[in-house]
Amino acid sequence: MKNKIWIIGLSIIFMICIVSVMFLNKSSDDPFPTIPQTAKAGDLIHKKKLTYSYGKNEYDAEYGILIVPENRSKLDSKLIGIPVVKVNAVNESPLAPIFILEGGPGNSNMQLQGPEELLLSHDMVLVGYRGMDGSTNLRSKKLENALRADDLLSEEGLSQIENITKEVIRDYQAQGIDLSGYSPFEVVHDLDAARRALGYDKINLYSVSYGTRLAQYYDKYFSEHIQYAALLGINPPGAFMWEPDVMDSVLEQYETLWKAETSHSKTDKSLIQMMDTAFDDAPDRWLFFNINKDKIRVASFFLLMETETSPYVFDAYQAAANGDYSGFAALTLACDWLLPTASNWGDMLAKGVMDYDKSRNYRKIETDAHTIGSPVSKLLFGGFAQSWPKYPVAEELKHVHPSSTRTLLINGNLDMSTPAVNAENDLIPHLSNATYIKLHHMGHTVTEAQPQAMERLLTSFYRTGIADDSLFMEETFSFHSKFNITTIVKTIVFLLFCIPIMIIIAIYFIMKKIRSKQNFIFDLLAKNLFLL
Secondary structure (H helix, E strand, O other): OOHHHHHHHHHHHHHHHHHHHOOOOOOOOOOOOOOOOOOOOOEEEEEEEEEEOOEEEEEEEEEEEEEEEEOOOOOOOOOEEEEEEEEEEOOOOEEEEEEEOOOOOOOOOOOOOOOHHHHOOOEEEOOOEOOOOOOEEEHHHHHHOOOOOOOOOHHHHHHHHHHHHHHHHHHHHHHHHHHOOOHHHHHHHHHHHHHHHHOOOOOOEEOOOOOHHHHHHHHOOOOHHEEEEEEOOOOOOOOOOOHHHHHHHHHHHHHHHHHHHHHHHHOOHHHHHHHOOOEEEEEEEEEEEEEOOHHHHOOOOOOOOOOHHHHHHHHHHHHHOOOHHHHHHHHHHHHHHHOOOOOHHHHHHHHHHOOOOOOOOHOOOOOOOOOOOHHHHHHHHHHHHOOOOOOOOOOOHHHOOOOOEEEEEEEEOOOOOOOOHHHHHHHHHHHHHHEEEEOOOOOOOOOOHHHHHHHHHHHHHHOOOOOOOOOOOOOOOHHHHHHOOHHHHOOOHHHHHHHHHHHHHHHHHHHHHHHHOOHHHHHHHHHHHOOO
């Protein structure tokens, strides 16, 4: 009897584990607090003190919910809540605070950025992005599922995405969401509302990627409140559209590095030629994994944003050119697994659609005529944005405006997400008080490669307005990663086959031994195994 109770107990625990695994992805976040009927625009409510962990240390911080109109152009607009966190400086007499502007769109703005050393002399402030953080979240499972379709960039696939987006818009409307209020214009006004609520006059901006676009807009409307602005990975107006020729220009810089490597200097094909011909004889499958040309291009685009991940792309194309398509299968899988949840696509569309040009046929963007082309622009503007509402965009937000604000601009020369040429041609000529630093052999995230140099650069800039870049050394780039993508995928396939077989064999012999002693135990465990 004791034996049976012990086994039943283990079985219950076993089933609890299974159920727990099923719900691992279920969010445990607390719901956003309800906005009181007495709240007014500009109020900072539900204020409380907390401890904020950053780096290896903990800092005193303050939290509150900023009340703002959903749409400032409508007098009867409902109110929404935006979270605000102020992490207090260590020094009792801090310099001007630093407001963080994270990348995206589709990312949260509630995580600190930049060197921890900045907290010695500056409060650092996080103001949530409407549509992502706060009382309204534009995340949509339907949009995510649309990105899992086998056919993404064909006419039929883009039309299907357009139709799904229409359903999503009806869902938003049924929830009472005014999509016209979720624009970069409203975001920068949220930022200034937080500045006023916290009692600051002058502030500094630390912006990354899409956040640099917000910094430019904030400078347009509230330049008198900016002391210094740092822009890392620069996105001028119009740059949510990744032009195929600009993408090719980044690959040409990789081409120069490819030719310089001894192992490639004697090859007949250039890097770009090798990538262009890699699809020529590509099959539809490698083993039991799909190979999808459109998804390979999409995954390649995202991985080419960073110099840490770009070698995986080149490895996959080089292997394919030599008849090994395991890397292409891995890129297809990466697109299926990572793309749908890589962003809040509703928020991405609400902000990114401002660069939509109605005179342009985005479905005619050529991908085959270019090595990578512009697959994500074709997907966003040729698919999702076709049915997304095109609300009027203020003319001043469509173009770069002249600025005399003291500005530091930083870009990697191998950045595929925000190519340096965009800032050099479209933005920098209009800035009269700017310092531009191009970091060679670096991609989109330039803050992590040389942290001490970045710390010196930013602390000196926010302290004096002069950026000390003396610690930077030129990075080296290698096409050879520690583990190439073909080795990784083949190892995974080996484990997928071998581990289940080993488990089944082990279970078989254990059950055989147990069954000879007690049929009850065998039957119970067999049923649990079947459920698993």
